[in-house]
Amino acid sequence: MGIKMERYRFSEDTVERIYAGWLGKIVGIRLGAPVEGWTAEKIADVYGETWNYPVDYNVFAADDDSNGPVFFIRALKDSGHGEALTAQDVAEALLNYAPYEHGFFWWGGYGVSTEHTAYLNLQRGIAAPLSGSALKNGTAIAEQIGGQIFIDPWGLVAPGNPDLAAKLAERAASVTHDGNGIYGGIFIAVCISAAFTGCTIGEMLDTALSYIPEDSEYARVVRAVMAFHESDASGDWRDAFRYVKENFGYDRYPGCCHIIPNAAVIILALLYGEDDFTNTLCIGNMCGWDTDCNVGNLGAIMGVRKGLKEIDYDRWRKPVNDLLLCSGVMGSLNIMDAPYGAMYMAECAFELAGEELPGIWKELSTDRTERSHFEFPGSTHAMRVRCGEDGDMCRLEYHLRNMDETAAHGKRSLKMHAFPLRCGQKAYLYQKTWFEHTELHDDRYQPAFSPRIYPGQTVKAQVKIPEKGAATQACMYVFDQNGDRVYTGEKTLLDPGIWTELRFCIPHMDGALLSEAGVQFTVPGDKNEQQDFVAYIDDLEYGGAPDYSLDFEKERELMLPAGHCEITQFTRLKGSSFLEKNVLHLTAEDYGEIYTGSHLFQNYTVTAVLEPLCGGGHYINVRVQGGLRSYAVGFDQRKQLGLWKNEHGYRELVSVPYRWECGERYTLSVTVKDHKISVKDGGGRELICHVDEEHPYLTGAVGFSVREAGHLAVHSLVLEPVS
Numbered sequence: 001m002g003i004k005m006e007r008y009r010f011s012e013d014t015v016e017r018i019y020a021g022w023l024g025k026i027v028g029i030r031l032g033a034p035v036e037g038w039t040a041e042k043i044a045d046v047y048g049e050t051w052n053y054p055v056d057y058n059v060f061a062a063d064d065d066s067n068g069p070v071f072f073i074r075a076l077k078d079s080g081h082g083e084a085l086t087a088q089d090v091a092e093a094l095l096n097y098a099p100y101e102h103g104f105f106w107w108g109g110y111g112v113s114t115e116h117t118a119y120l121n122l123q124r125g126i127a128a129p130l131s132g133s134a135l136k137n138g139t140a141i142a143e144q145i146g147g148q149i150f151i152d153p154w155g156l157v158a159p160g161n162p163d164l165a166a167k168l169a170e171r172a173a174s175v176t177h178d179g180n181g182i183y184g185g186i187f188i189a190v191c192i193s194a195a196f197t198g199c200t201i202g203e204m205l206d207t208a209l210s211y212i213p214e215d216s217e218y219a220r221v222v223r224a225v226m227a228f229h230e231s232d233a234s235g236d237w238r239d240a241f242r243y244v245k246e247n248f249g250y251d252r253y254p255g256c257c258h259i260i261p262n263a264a265v266i267i268l269a270l271l272y273g274e275d276d277f278t279n280t281l282c283i284g285n286m287c288g289w290d291t292d293c294n295v296g297n298l299g300a301i302m303g304v305r306k307g308l309k310e311i312d313y314d315r316w317r318k319p320v321n322d323l324l325l326c327s328g329v330m331g332s333l334n335i336m337d338a339p340y341g342a343m344y345m346a347e348c349a350f351e352l353a354g355e356e357l358p359g360i361w362k363e364l365s366t367d368r369t370e371r372s373h374f375e376f377p378g379s380t381h382a383m384r385v386r387c388g389e390d391g392d393m394c395r396l397e398y399h400l401r402n403m404d405e406t407a408a409h410g411k412r413s414l415k416m417h418a419f420p421l422r423c424g425q426k427a428y429l430y431q432k433t434w435f436e437h438t439e440l441h442d443d444r445y446q447p448a449f450s451p452r453i454y455p456g457q458t459v460k461a462q463v464k465i466p467e468k469g470a471a472t473q474a475c476m477y478v479f480d481q482n483g484d485r486v487y488t489g490e491k492t493l494l495d496p497g498i499w500t501e502l503r504f505c506i507p508h509m510d511g512a513l514l515s516e517a518g519v520q521f522t523v524p525g526d527k528n529e530q531q532d533f534v535a536y537i538d539d540l541e542y543g544g545a546p547d548y549s550l551d552f553e554k555e556r557e558l559m560l561p562a563g564h565c566e567i568t569q570f571t572r573l574k575g576s577s578f579l580e581k582n583v584l585h586l587t588a589e590d591y592g593e594i595y596t597g598s599h600l601f602q603n604y605t606v607t608a609v610l611e612p613l614c615g616g617g618h619y620i621n622v623r624v625q626g627g628l629r630s631y632a633v634g635f636d637q638r639k640q641l642g643l644w645k646n647e648h649g650y651r652e653l654v655s656v657p658y659r660w661e662c663g664e665r666y667t668l669s670v671t672v673k674d675h676k677i678s679v680k681d682g683g684g685r686e687l688i689c690h691v692d693e694e695h696p697y698l699t700g701a702v703g704f705s706v707r708e709a710g711h712l713a714v715h716s717l718v719l720e721p722v723s
Contacts, residue, residue, distance in 0.1 A: 005160060005162070005194070005207075008160020008196060010349075010353060014196065014346070014349070015346045015358075016307065016377070017159070017307055018159070018304075018342050018345050019338065019339060019346075019376045020304060021152070021155075021192060021299075022153075023299075023317070023322075024281075024299030024300050024311060025065075025066070025299045025303070026320055026338055027281070027299050027316045027317070028281055028284075028296040028299025029063050029065045029295070029296040030060050031282075031285050031291075031295050031299075031316075032285050032291030032292035032295035032296065033291070034053075034055040035047075035050070035054060035285065035288065036292045037290070038289075039289075040245075040287050040288040042288070049282075050286055051282050052315060053319060055441075057441040058439075059323070059439050059441055060320070060323070060325070061441055061442050061443050061444065061447060062326050062334070062443075063445060064105035064149075065292050065296045067105060067326050068105060069153045070153075070326060070336065071326070072153070073154070073344070074344075075089045075092065075093035076348045078092070079092070082351070082352060085171060086171060087129040087172070087174045088127055088128045090171060090172045092648055094119065094122065095122055095123070095628055095648070096629060097333075097626050098328065098627075099327075099328070099573055099574070099627075100123075100574035101574075102564045103327035103446040103448070104328060104445065105146075105445070111141060112256065114141050114176055114181070115176050117137050117176075118177075129171075129174035131175060131176070132175050132176040132177050132178055132181075133174075134179055135178075140255045142177050142179055142181050143181045143258060144177070145181075145184075145257045145259045145290055145293055147173040147184045148173075148185050148187070148293075149296065150173075151172060151184075151188050152192060152296070152297065154185075154189045155169070155190065155192025156300070156304070156349065157345050157349040158189070158349065159353075160194070160196045162190040162193045162194055162207055162211065164352065165190050165192065166190050166211045168189070169186045169188070169190070170186055172185065180216060180217050180259050181259055183216050183218040183219070184218055184259045184263055186212055187208045187209070187211070187218060187222070187263070188266075188300075188301070190211050191204050191205070191208045191301050192304055194208065195301055195304040201271065204305075205226065205270070218263060221263055221264050222267050224248070225264050225267040225268055226271065228240055229268075229272065236272075237269070237287075241268060241287050244264040249261055262294050265294050266284065266297055268283070269283045269284035269287070270298070276306075277305075277306045280298050280302050281295050281302065284298045313378055317378055320338070321380050321382050322337040322338045322339060322379055322381050323336075323337060324336040324338055324341065327448070328571075328626075329572075329573050329626060330599050330624075330625070330626055330701065331450030331569070331570065332449075332452055332599050332600070332701065333599055334447050334448070334449050334571070335452055337381045338379070339372075340371075343364060343365065346365075347365050360410040360411070364410075370600065371539075371540075372431070372539070372540040373409070373538070373539060374410075374413050375411065377402060377404075379412075380414060381431065381540070382432070383414060383429060383518070384430055385398040385416060385427060385429055385430075387426070387427065396418055399417045400417075401417075402414055402415075403536075406499075406536055408462035408464070408499040408501075409539050410538075413538040414536065414538070415536050417532065417533070418534075419533065420531065421533040422527055422529065422530040423523045423529045424522065424527040425522070425523075426520055427521045427533065428521075430477075430518025430519070431516070431540070432515060433452040433514055433515055433516060433517050434449050434450075434451040434452070435447075435515075437558055437560065443560055443561060444561060446561055448566040448571045449569075450570065450595070450597060450701065451598075453478060453514050454506075454514060454598065455506050455507065455509035455512055455514070455546065455547055455548035456546045456547025456719075456721060457505075457506055457546065458505045458506070458544045459476045459503075459506065459540075460504070460542070461501070461502055461518075461537055461540040461541070462501055462502075462539045463494065463499070463500055463519055463537050464497070464498065464536040464538075465497075465536075466496060466497065466536075467497035468496065469535075470496075470523055470531070471494065471495065472494045472521055472522070472524075473494070473521070473522045473523075473524060474491070474500075474522075474535075475488045475489045475491045475492060475504065475519070476489040476518070476519060477518065478514045478517050479515055479517075480509065480512040480513060481514070482512055482554040488520055489503060489504025490504070505544075507547075509548050510551055511549065511551030511553075511554045513554070517542055521533065543600060544721075545604055545721035545722065546598075546719040547719065547720055547721050548718075548719055549716065550596070550716075550717045552579055552582045552583060552715075555567055555568045555569060555570075555584075556568045557578060565578060567584065570594045570596045570703075571594065571596075572593070573595070573627045574592050574593060574627075575587060575594070575706065576588065576592065583611075583713050583714065584714040584717075585711065585712070585713050586704050586705070586711070586712045586714070587710070588706050588709065590709060591706060591707045591708075593621065593703060593706075594705075595701050596701060597701035597703075597719065598701055599624070599700055599701055600699055601623075601702070602698065602699050603672060603673045603674065603721070603722040604720065604721060605672075606670050606719050606720075607669040607670075607716075607718045608718070609665055609714070609715040609716045610634070610666050610667075610668060610713070610715075611663070611665045611713040611714075612664075612713075613663065613710075613711040613712065614711045615709040615710030615711055616636065616637045617635065617637065618634050618706055618712040619632035619633060619635075619704065619707075619712075620632070620633050620670055621702060621703040621704060622670050622677070622700065622702055623698070623700035624703050625699070628647070628648045628649075629697055630645075630646045630697065630700060631643065631644065631646070631653075631697065632644040632646065632650065632705055633677075633679050634668070634705075635658065635666075636655070636707075637708060638655075639659055639660065641655065641656050641658035641679070642655035643679065645692070647695075656687055656688060658687070665715065666681070667682030668681065669682075674698065675691050675696045675698075676691050677691075678690075702719065
């Protein structure tokens with residue numbers, strides 16, 4: 001099916017264009033978010049012509065248009081099915097990474113919100129694709145816009161292979177949509193796939209059209225807008241939009257946000273944008289309607305088509321700073337950067353094609369959110385600069401730029417220029433590893449975060465000052481937000497012109513919340529002297545075994561929109577969590593789960609003091625990888641202690657008699673080491689020892705869960721490394 005294309009040749013440029021496409025998606029979402037749902041007339045009245053971001057966001061919060069794509073694509077690796085990916089594989093990614101009826105996307109109600117409807121269908125055991133079908137949900141719900149707004153990665157993982165892009169997109173879209181909702185997903189994914197080949201806009205649209213039914217409404221609107229453009233002597237996109245509004249406007253289609261009017265805007269912008277990244281995105285935005293969705297799709301298509309060089313750095317990239325916040329259920333995955341998403345998709349793309357990642361990209365191809373390599377031109381990995389502790393340093397100005405002047409590894413590094421820096425004062429080059437919700441411009445999609453770094457782990461980086469720079473003292477550091485304290489590693493005097501590895505093994509801490517990690521610089525000398533300070537950083541990363549305890553007296557309840565309550569450092573799948581008298585509580589009408597720690601934790605021991613208060617099951621969860629994948633250890637209604645495995649539903653692995661009672665406190669220690677899971681009581685007596693040889697979970701966070709209307713109080717939580 002489709003227009004015949006020559007076999008696409010994978011190369012380093014493929015990896016860069018995947019990054020450009022993903023970055024373009026993020027840019028488009030940010031551009032459209034402030035005017036989402038506005039009419040073209042309102043946008044013109046308020047902003048005039050929008051050739052830049054309408055709102056100067058400080059920290060752009062999570063958005064449904066990026067939540068869906070970045071988590072649904074994980075179905076490829078999670079399932080291991082490759083090209084044989086099924087709709088149910090994507091459905092399980094939705095259930096695994098989306099919290100229950102909060103965050104992630106719009107929870108408008110069953111029969112109102114398409115995604116909410118499909119999600120509840122899946123929760124009730126209605127498998128995909130029936131979960132998103134018109135047969136189950138009705139045509140109006142099935143043909144809303146979500147079929148195309150979450151679809152971009154399925155084109156990015158199929159460079160120059162529209163057959164594959166169409167197949168994967170159809171299966172992914174069918175989880176929540178049907179009919180034109182699926183056709184829109186196929187169309188956008190094929191456009192992105194074809195964009196890798198250097199074809200013209202017309203050829204790209206014709207190729208995408210060839211993958212959807214000729215008699216569909218989606219094909220009709222594409223052909224109609226193309227025909228209008230061909231006959232339009234004015235060349236004015238406004239004339240085209242008047243035609244679209246009169247013939248394919250919202251008034252002609254049912255539901256809250258139908259796919260067809262917005263598809264018309266995407267085609268209009270692609271044709272009238274004259275193959276220019278900025279023109280295309282801004283025209284799409286000025287048309288109004290579902291702007292963040294439409295411009296996000298346009299950004300992905302045009303990012304691939306034009307590459308990084310055509311995405312203006314100061315206008316589009318610098319405000320983004322590579323940062324992507326999400327609102328999935330795994331808190332350590334909710335602070336990402338654009339290079340991480342791009343590398344994840346690049347790995348999938350090359351694996352699906354049976355190709356090997358070229359050069360440096362093969363070395364970097366590990367699923368590591370906590371690694372900053374700066375190899376993509378222009379990438380910053382969301383690095384920031386701030387001043388030291390004394391107030392007069394707040395006047396420090398800085399500039400960050402990705403450069404190919406020098407590198408410790410690969411070809412590129414990040415250059416920091418800070419001025420004026422007084423001798424003896426401290427400058428911090430760092431990443432945020434946890435966000436307070438008040439730091440976000442808005443939190444409409446209710447993101448909650450677990451830190452990306454923890455006591456016990458190691459943070460390291462390569463740093464360098466120029467050959468003509470002054471000798472500088474540097475060390476790695478972390479900032480504990482709960483204790484309002486900076487912790488530093490060994491201070492090293494950097495020799496100019498030489499790359500030096502800095503390393504800090506973070507000690508055990510009680511009650512810490514690490515919200516920054518990076519490098520502290522101090523220039524020795526007379527404090528009255530000041531200078532322009534230049535330094536380079538490369539290969540920043542952190543990881544290792546955790547070694548810390550949480551102090552619930554220091555944690556706080558966060559009230560998010562719609563009355564949702566989250567606990568600092570935790571994310572919640574379902575149920576109600578709260579703090580009372582310095583004790584963590586979890587309760588639910590049926591089941592509830594909350595998580596903390598990193599999805600990358602490997603071997604560790606978690607010790608908790610549990611107090612079942614009422615109801616049935618009360619559990620510690622380990623190796624948590626989402627709502628569908630974890631182990632649980634705890635008490636069930638049979639008065640037993642059991643080890644359970646969640647594989648889209650819990651099944652018991654082993655149990656032993658244990659006479660527990662509500663209102664009593666119990667200390668349990670769970671050790672996970674490779675395939676082995678061991679459970680001990682407070683006296684060190686081993687109660688359960690089990691080796692899981694059947695698709696074991698080898699990494700994951702920790703948490704707590706209740707079942708059968710349980711209410712659990714957690715008095716303490718300690719994580720320790722395993723030798």
